Amino acid sequence: MCGIVGYIGGRSALPVLMDGLKRLEYRGYDSAGVAYINGNGIEIKKTKGRIEDLRKILPLPAPEAKIGVGHTRWATHGAPSDRNAHPHVCGGIVVVHNGIIENYRDLKTRLASEGHEFASDTDTEVIPRLISSHMQKGLPFEDAIKKTLSDLRGSYALGIMSQECPEKLYAVRNGSPLIIGVGLDEFFFASDIPAFLQFTKKFIFLEDGQMCIMSRGQARLEPLEPAGSSKSMGVVIPGKTGVEDGPKVVEIDWTPEMAEKEGYDYFMLKEIYEQPGTVRDTMREWLDNPVTMLDSLGITPKMILGLTRLHIAACGTSYHAALVAKYIIEALAHMPVDVEIASEFRHREQLIEKNNLFISITQSGETADTLAAQREASKKGAFTLTICNVVGSTASREADSVLYTRAGPEIGVASTKAFTAQLAALCLIAIVLGMKRGRLIAAEAETLISQLRKMPLLIEKALACEQQTMEIADRIKGSRSMLYLGRGINYPIALEGALKLKEISYIHAEGYPAGEMKHGPIALIESGLPVVVVAPMNNLFEKTLSNIEEVKARGGRVIVITDEPLGLRAMADEVIEVPPAHTALSPFLNVIPLQLLAFWSGVLNGNDVDKPRNLAKSVTVE
Numbered sequence: 001m002c003g004i005v006g007y008i009g010g011r012s013a014l015p016v017l018m019d020g021l022k023r024l025e026y027r028g029y030d031s032a033g034v035a036y037i038n039g040n041g042i043e044i045k046k047t048k049g050r051i052e053d054l055r056k057i058l059p060l061p062a063p064e065a066k067i068g069v070g071h072t073r074w075a076t077h078g079a080p081s082d083r084n085a086h087p088h089v090c091g092g093i094v095v096v097h098n099g100i101i102e103n104y105r106d107l108k109t110r111l112a113s114e115g116h117e118f119a120s121d122t123d124t125e126v127i128p129r130l131i132s133s134h135m136q137k138g139l140p141f142e143d144a145i146k147k148t149l150s151d152l153r154g155s156y157a158l159g160i161m162s163q164e165c166p167e168k169l170y171a172v173r174n175g176s177p178l179i180i181g182v183g184l185d186e187f188f189f190a191s192d193i194p195a196f197l198q199f200t201k202k203f204i205f206l207e208d209g210q211m212c213i214m215s216r217g218q219a220r221l222e223p224l225e226p227a228g229s230s231k232s233m234g235v236v237i238p239g240k241t242g243v244e245d246g247p248k249v250v251e252i253d254w255t256p257e258m259a260e261k262e263g264y265d266y267f268m269l270k271e272i273y274e275q276p277g278t279v280r281d282t283m284r285e286w287l288d289n290p291v292t293m294l295d296s297l298g299i300t301p302k303m304i305l306g307l308t309r310l311h312i313a314a315c316g317t318s319y320h321a322a323l324v325a326k327y328i329i330e331a332l333a334h335m336p337v338d339v340e341i342a343s344e345f346r347h348r349e350q351l352i353e354k355n356n357l358f359i360s361i362t363q364s365g366e367t368a369d370t371l372a373a374q375r376e377a378s379k380k381g382a383f384t385l386t387i388c389n390v391v392g393s394t395a396s397r398e399a400d401s402v403l404y405t406r407a408g409p410e411i412g413v414a415s416t417k418a419f420t421a422q423l424a425a426l427c428l429i430a431i432v433l434g435m436k437r438g439r440l441i442a443a444e445a446e447t448l449i450s451q452l453r454k455m456p457l458l459i460e461k462a463l464a465c466e467q468q469t470m471e472i473a474d475r476i477k478g479s480r481s482m483l484y485l486g487r488g489i490n491y492p493i494a495l496e497g498a499l500k501l502k503e504i505s506y507i508h509a510e511g512y513p514a515g516e517m518k519h520g521p522i523a524l525i526e527s528g529l530p531v532v533v534v535a536p537m538n539n540l541f542e543k544t545l546s547n548i549e550e551v552k553a554r555g556g557r558v559i560v561i562t563d564e565p566l567g568l569r570a571m572a573d574e575v576i577e578v579p580p581a582h583t584a585l586s587p588f589l590n591v592i593p594l595q596l597l598a599f600w601s602g603v604l605n606g607n608d609v610d611k612p613r614n615l616a617k618s619v620t621v622e
């Protein structure tokens with residue numbers, strides 16, 4: 001959903017901005033642009049396309065500008081084009097924006113009646129024009145910014161600079177993520193942490209309704225109160241601590257290398273291979289003493305005994321993790337679990353009560369619909385827990401409690417390692433809930449815990465199928481459509497396999513519960529249609545075999561993921577073997593070949609798998 005960056009300090013701004021934009025390109029790649037101030041005033045370079053296209057139109061050598069802003073766009077209002085690329089400018093005021101201005105049409109009409117002629121079709125352009133309009137009516141620059149923000153409805157993270165005030169950089173947040181990087185005698189702002197990890201590990205997480213005014217020597221936080229008021233919320237002076245009640249500076253323990261490809265051609269493949277480590281890291285704190293987990297999350301034994309229902313809301317891949325959790329929690333803790341897509345949850349009457357627990361699952365912690373669902377649940381009196389990957393994200397700050405997945409920065413747009421890390425967190429919750437509610441006997445809990453301990457090793461073994469998935473991907477790459485079938489706890493894995501395939505390879509794919517096939521989708525099966533079946537050896541195995549027979553009888557090409565390959569080799573066209581696991585834990589392993597199959601299908605179809613078309617990593621608009 002667009003990435004924005006800004007810099008002020010002693011370095012040459014342009015290379016810093018370009019480096020930051022490159023690392024945020026996963027957020028959108030329809031167009032890119034930068035603006036900087038040098039001896040000639042403001043210079044703007046922008047173009048349709050990617051950061052590399054922008055690089056081609058930049059002056060060489062880099063101009064001696066020490067302040068600048070940049071933008072990489074995921075189009076919402078106005079087609080991807082040069083004219084709609086950010087930054088937008090009016091009267092020497094430059095703006096980059098991530099978010100949506102909902103009332104931009106009214107504002108545009110108002111500005112047009114004052115004589116403004118718009119140079120783009122974007123919602124953003126009203127912002128520099130409004131600031132300029134307020135200044136023409138006599139307001140000083142900072143007051144004009146605040147007055148403008150009070151005119152806006154919607155969500156935004158903004159970077160603003162002005163030709164008349166070249167020693168200051170402004171960053172504002174209302175509903176879209178924004179962080180301030182604190183360096184030595186320099187400041188950065190960005191939509192996400194990886195943008196500037198190579199320069200600093202110290203960050204301020206702006207809250208909604210805050211403006212940060214940066215100069216080389218200090219950063220000052222102010223509330224977005226009406227023009228004229230400038231009550232400081234604290235000052236950060238690099239190298240020194242801020243004032244007592246000043247903004248909290250958080251030190252992040254991610255390294256820049258964690259956000260690099262480390263020899264892989266694609267982030268997605270690197271992240272698939274990181275899963276043994278990221279699952280281990282997510283569980284590390286709890287495996288030796290799981291019973292303490294819920295207590296330390298603020299979920300007390302009294303609360304657990306009083307709990308009548310659990311609600312989980314999430315989007316996309318995180319929603320699939322939630323579906324897996326429903327199976328595990330209901331089986332191990334005997335507690336009813338409602339799972340809902342966050343964008344649906346928030347727009348209907350929710351029967352949430354005070355003795356309910358609400359869990360949001362979100363890799364980014366910034367997904368607009370998930371945040372809205374979490375707020376709604378909180379309003380209704382539920383205790384809110386978020387399972388989240390990004391420290392300091394909005395979800396983590398707003399929830400009553402946070403369980404961090406330790407997947408590190410996920411850069412590939414298609415989520416992989418965040419998913420298995422979420423599964424790890426959810427399995428632990430299910431086991432502990434089961435124990436605390438007296439539904440899971442100690443011996444069974446110990447069996448599950450000891451298998452979770454082995455999970456990193458089992459995932460490593462499952463990863464050995466990569467070559468085979470590449471060969472299968474090559475054989476099916478011309479397909480226009482595919483079916484994914486699974487039963488029970490592996491039905492969400494079929495959904496996840498289908499989602500991964502469509503977003504990366506652009507092959508249409510449907511995930512279905514295998515038993516439901518005969519109620520409709522079986523009509524799609526024709527000679528050669530690839531049908532992926534997740535068939536672990538469990539109480540549903542024989543029923544799944546019948547589904548395989550039904551597909552074969554109609555000429556479908558069956559690709560099976562199983563821990564019981566012997567009997568299946570004669571039936572299926574392709575058999576991908578994964579290590580055996582307890583049913584509750586089998587999703588960890590079954591998803592691995594599906595991630596790899598999607599990855600190779602995308603690569604062999606010639607797609608940019610790290611940045612699939614029309615998608616953005618963090619969906620911060622509704």
Ligand code: F6R
Nearest residue numbers: 316317318362363364367414415
């Ligand atoms: C799919 C994918 C998306 C995200 C979804 C939720 O590969 O990445 O479906 O899972 O946008 O994002 P988070 O988890 O950040 O809330």
